[in-house]
Amino acid sequence: xxxxxxxxKSYSSGKALDKVTIxxxxxxICGLLGRxxxxxxxxxKILCGLVKPDExxxxxxxxxxxxxxxxxxxxxxxxxxxxxxxxxxxxxxxxAPTDKLSIEQTLLKVGLPVDRKDPxxxxxxxxxxRLGIAIALINDPECLVLDEPFSxxxxxxxxxxxxxxxxLAEEENIAILLSSHMMGEISKCCHFLYxxxxxxxxxxxxxxxxxxxxxxxxxxxxxxxxxxxxxKKYTVEMGTNDARVVCTAAKVxxxxxxxxxxxxxxxxxxxxxTLEQLIKKAI
Amino acid sequence: xxxxxAAEFIKLIKQSKTxxxxxxxxxxxxxILVTAYFQGSTILDLLLDNLKQSFYFEGTLLxxxxxxxxxxxxxxxxVPLILMIVTSGIVTDEYKDGTMQTVMLQAVKxxxxxxxxxxxAVLFTVLVIGFMMLTTFILAYSIFGNGDLVVYINTxxxxxxxxxxxxxxxAFASGAVSMVFYCVVSxxxxxxxxxxxxxxxxxxxxxxxxTLLLKVDFVLPVLNSFLFPKLIxxxxxxxxxxxxxxxxxxxxxxxxxxxxxxGAAGTxxxxxxxxx
Numbered sequence: 123x124x125x126x127x128x129x130x131k132s133y134s135s136g137k138a139l140d141k142v143t144i145x146x147x148x149x150x151i152c153g154l155l156g157r158x159x160x161x162x163x164x165x166x167k168i169l170c171g172l173v174k175p176d177e178x179x180x181x182x183x184x185x186x187x188x189x190x191x192x193x194x195x196x197x198x199x200x201x202x203x204x205x206x207x208x209x210x211x212x213x214x215x216x217x218a219p220t221d222k223l224s225i226e227q228t229l230l231k232v233g234l235p236v237d238r239k240d241p242x243x244x245x246x247x248x249x250x251x252r253l254g255i256a257i258a259l260i261n262d263p264e265c266l267v268l269d270e271p272f273s274x275x276x277x278x279x280x281x282x283x284x285x286x287x288x289x290l291a292e293e294e295n296i297a298i299l300l301s302s303h304m305m306g307e308i309s310k311c312c313h314f315l316y317x318x319x320x321x322x323x324x325x326x327x328x329x330x331x332x333x334x335x336x337x338x339x340x341x342x343x344x345x346x347x348x349x350x351x352x353x354k355k356y357t358v359e360m361g362t363n364d365a366r367v368v369c370t371a372a373k374v375x376x377x378x379x380x381x382x383x384x385x386x387x388x389x390x391x392x393x394x395x396t397l398e399q400l401i402k403k404a405i
Numbered sequence: 406x407x408x409x410x411a412a413e414f415i416k417l418i419k420q421s422k423t424x425x426x427x428x429x430x431x432x433x434x435x436x437i438l439v440t441a442y443f444q445g446s447t448i449l450d451l452l453l454d455n456l457k458q459s460f461y462f463e464g465t466l467l468x469x470x471x472x473x474x475x476x477x478x479x480x481x482x483x484v485p486l487i488l489m490i491v492t493s494g495i496v497t498d499e500y501k502d503g504t505m506q507t508v509m510l511q512a513v514k515x516x517x518x519x520x521x522x523x524x525x526a527v528l529f530t531v532l533v534i535g536f537m538m539l540t541t542f543i544l545a546y547s548i549f550g551n552g553d554l555v556v557y558i559n560t561x562x563x564x565x566x567x568x569x570x571x572x573x574x575x576a577f578a579s580g581a582v583s584m585v586f587y588c589v590v591s592x593x594x595x596x597x598x599x600x601x602x603x604x605x606x607x608x609x610x611x612x613x614x615x616t617l618l619l620k621v622d623f624v625l626p627v628l629n630s631f632l633f634p635k636l637i638x639x640x641x642x643x644x645x646x647x648x649x650x651x652x653x654x655x656x657x658x659x660x661x662x663x664x665x666x667x668g669a670a671g672t673x674x675x676x677x678x679x680x681x
Contacts, residue, residue: 167679167680167681170509170510171509172506172509172510172679172680172681173679173680173681174679187512188511188512190510191510191511192510193507194506194510194681195503195506195681196503197503197507198502198503198504198505198506198507198508199502199503199504199507200416200419200502200504201502202419202420202421203416203419207415207419210415211412211415211416212507212508212511214408214411214412215408215409215412215508215511215513215518216408216511216512216513217408217512254507257507257511258510260511261511261512
């Protein structure tokens, strides 16, 4: 549905993108992981048609008036207007319905209150992100790109936004591409991951497979972990409330089983994978 | 286009800076009125002292027409500067707030969007000049009354009250053309520069250079007649004793062509340029 083939872009400061190829299908949530300055925003701007690539092409199989919507870097809103008027302005300029019911439905779709009349400059960042998504969804685009949507949000805001993104993909069959440098957040909602470094895609795969392939340690939370004899067989880094155990994903079930046999009830087992690991392994 | 114009209009009327601009114009007018009220007669007496020894003046020369003429003179620098700052903000604010990107992510054609901005900027400029004319008219005539007008352009020119008012009205109309030119230039500068503060500096520089070039002799008659800095004072031509109406019309027409050229250049660059 949304494809970028061999996209390259150079600025006077250097090469921002180098032959990047990316594909997202309808209803799929794709994550683009990369450090700051890796080329994520440039790629997004090219995919959205804001910036022309030096080489390569963007293909969007859509016959809709607005094939792609999105937020790049931050939600650009008219801060002196309220949420209702923002939707009205952005809907109006493209001939989308601007009646009260349509606008309120758009607001409700992203979980924004319809009764707030104050300017959006008073909104929290999470609410601004939601309004930005609401604006991006005007005119029913088939693809949605969200650049760093979790940036600056608190954990509740992140969780709530992840729920919204999943709902949009599942219920409206929208192809969603989102970028982040936060491994945890992006791995929670994406079906497929691309890792970008210095303008090149250095790693890609189905999220679970990619994580399993590169995972080298797990954070285990339980009482009496210090007393565990099972953990002595592994390389362990003890934390205040958890133990970071170096092992492959395949060994986790047997590890948890052994701990249970020992009488240690594990309350959480989280893979520890950093962006650096994904980049280093690939390079 | 109608929808884009409606959106631009809503943005303009909902922004506080629009009212700051109108407020600034009003402050300039009130300052002129207050100064004229307390010191006008003294200054006029000083200027016309020699003439008064040879001629008899009936009625007071410090009247509504003279005040309107003085306010009209703010079209040299004060008003265009305010207009250029406000109208350039129509574009620079969109870049600053990231709304330019948001708009360009919608199903909107770039050239249509920027053309709507030019049209709204021009309408706003005409509205401001209209507001300036109306408020000055009300304040000046209600405080100072009607009377003959004396102005100094190379020599002292005297106009009867009715003739003076007629000329002032046309001067405001011609001045509006000059202001529209400046506002279109400022919008074009905003498209090129994107940043508000840098655009203000460039706009102020453009205004200063244009005003300076008005007095420069370019040697070539065609440049002296038709280069845009030579056309921005058309409104002043109304206060020659016998104005050349045909030439004023031609000059305003040419200035409008320059305006369209600057607007077209801005639209072309905006259409070609990457956003962000």
